Amino acid sequence: MSRPSLNDLNAFVAVATHRSFRRAADELGTAPSTLSHAMRALEERMGVRLLNRTTRSVSPTEAGFQLLGHLQSALASLDEALDSVAAFRGKVAGTVRINAPRLAAALLVRDVLPLMSERFPDVIVDVVVQGLLIDIVSAGFDAGMRLADSIPKDMIAVPLGAPVRFICVASPAYLDRAGVPKTPEDLKRHRCIGHRLPSGKLYRWEFARAGQELTIDTTASILLDDEELMVEAAVKGLGIAYVAGPAAAAALAAGQLRAVLVSWMPGAEALAVYYPGHRAVPPALRAFLDVVRDASKTGSNA
Known part of the structure; x- marks a missing residue:
């Protein structure tokens, strides 16, 4: 069996990773049909099917997955070896x-x-x-x-x-006025500051405690798509916000916000x-x- 070229192996990795001849071809700067022919030639040279093809999709076979796993690490090591001489070029x-x-x-x-x-x-x-x-x-x-x-x-x-931990925060003035929630279910009786995701969907607030996981669809009185604005709205006493800890760190340190439902917050990510x-x-x-x-x-x- 003749040894495949480095270009053929790199092309296989692109197709197997993207699961698409078109997307792999865009990355490699070639035509999908050229790439498809190259993969068939690679399979014939190696004597094993590497890709399952249908009219709508392409995916690695068991042999393809095994080859992909080895090639990804091998190509990464090759890149490191080539880049190691970069300092000598200037x-x-x-x-x-x-x-x-x-x-x-x-x-x-x-x-x-x-x-x-x-x-x-x-x-x-x-x-x-x-x-x-x-x-x-x-x-x-x-x-x-x-x-x-x-x-x-x-x-x-x-x-x-x-790691980043998400927290629920509200201003002392709001909590004095509306009360401190004890459980996630209590949020249904509070004004909440909702987070609209870039996809247009509303972020569902996630909680976890003693192995119990909850996802709450809050009734938001305000919807924002920026965490800094959510923190500012919470500082102004407009409700409870669910944000990443670093976004609220300064306001918490200054006493402008208080964390609530601390024991219900999920682990850090x-x-x-x-x-x-x-x-x-x-x-x-x-x-x-x-x-x-x-x-x-x-x-x-x-």
């Missing part, structure tokens, strides 16, 4: 495009960008603030940042900072930078990821 330069929600972008500005500016002044970090979870590959981003549980499984995640594992990692992105790892060791977003 300074690391280029642009890194990052997609992140506002809270995560603020963390990047606070903990990552100062280190990037110091260590890699010739690297431009282009941060686009967007709440909607998008396909960063098709949208032209090098990496994204999200809560780890919402990151696609085919991506490589690099944790950043301390990790924030992470993520990027495609099947693509070559450019030196600028690798430099950014190295800084993220260093910032995660020393920083905290609690």
Whole structure:
């Protein structure tokens, strides 16, 4: 059996990861039909079917999944080996495009960008603030940042900072007027500040205690799509808000807000930078990821 070329193997990883000839072709800069022929030739050369095809979908076979798992780590190691000589070519330069929600972008500005500016002044970090979870590959981003549980499984995640805990907060004046909720069910009798997601749906408030999990559809008196505005509305006494801890940290420290239902709040969730594992990692992105790892060791977003 003749050994497949590196281009063929990289193409297989793209198709198997995207589960689409069209999307893989867009990434690789070729035609879907060309890619399909290349995959059939690869299967013939290897003597095993790697992909299941229908008129609407493509997915790896059992053999394909096994090959994909080995190739992803092997190609990543190859990228690291090639990038290891970047320092001998001169300074690391280029642009890194990052997609992140506002809270995560603020963390990047606070903990990552100062280190990037110091260590890699010739690297431009282009941060686009967007709440909607998008396909960063098709949208032209090098990496994204999200809560780890919402990151696609085919991506490589690099944790950043301390895990984030969501909390319910309200102003002392509001709680003196309306009372302090003791259980999530009590929220039905309170004014709540709702969070409209980028998809248009309303965020359902999640609670957990002693193995019991609850999801509450609150009757919101105000709907906002920005956590900073939600915190401001809570400070003004307009109701109870359900927000990420860092968003409300300053107002809590200043006594403008109080946390409620503390024993009912779910566990903390990790924030992470993520990027495609099947693509070559450019030196600028690798430099950014190295800084993220260093910032995660020393920083905290609690």
